[in-house]
Amino acid sequence: xxxxxxxxxxxxxxxxxxxxxxxxxxxxxxxxxxxxxxxxxxxxxxxxxxxxxxxxxxxxxxxxxxxxxxxxxxxxxxxxxxxxxx
Numbered sequence: 001x002x003x004x005x006x007x008x009x010x011x012x013x014x015x016x017x018x019x020x021x022x023x024x025x026x027x028x029x030x031x032x033x034x035x036x037x038x039x040x041x042x043x044x045x046x047x048x049x050x051x052x053x054x055x056x057x058x059x060x061x062x063x064x065x066x067x068x069x070x071x072x073x074x075x076x077x078x079x080x081x082x083x084x085x086x
Contacts, residue, residue, distance in 0.1 A: 001059045001066075002038075008056035009048060017045045032070060039067035043078050 002021060009018040020041045028034030042064055049060050068075050 004059035
């Protein structure tokens with residue numbers, strides 16, 4: 001999944017986001033930390049998902065499901081911040 005999303009981001013010219021995802025995985029010491037870092041990157045750049053094709057969007061969604069399963073409170077925080085932004 002990570003490779004699919006990183007390759008897709010590079011294809012659409014967002015090498016910086018792909019690099020941030022790779023750094024998030026490599027920089028995590030525990031599984032929980034990796035999920036948290038990946039989740040932060042994906043949420044911060046969620047607008048980029050619209051640029052991907054259907055298979056790539058599914059891979060992005062699968063990664064987010066894994067992140068959300070591993071850190072359910074982050075989902076609540078994310079939606080509260082989005083609501084606050086309007």
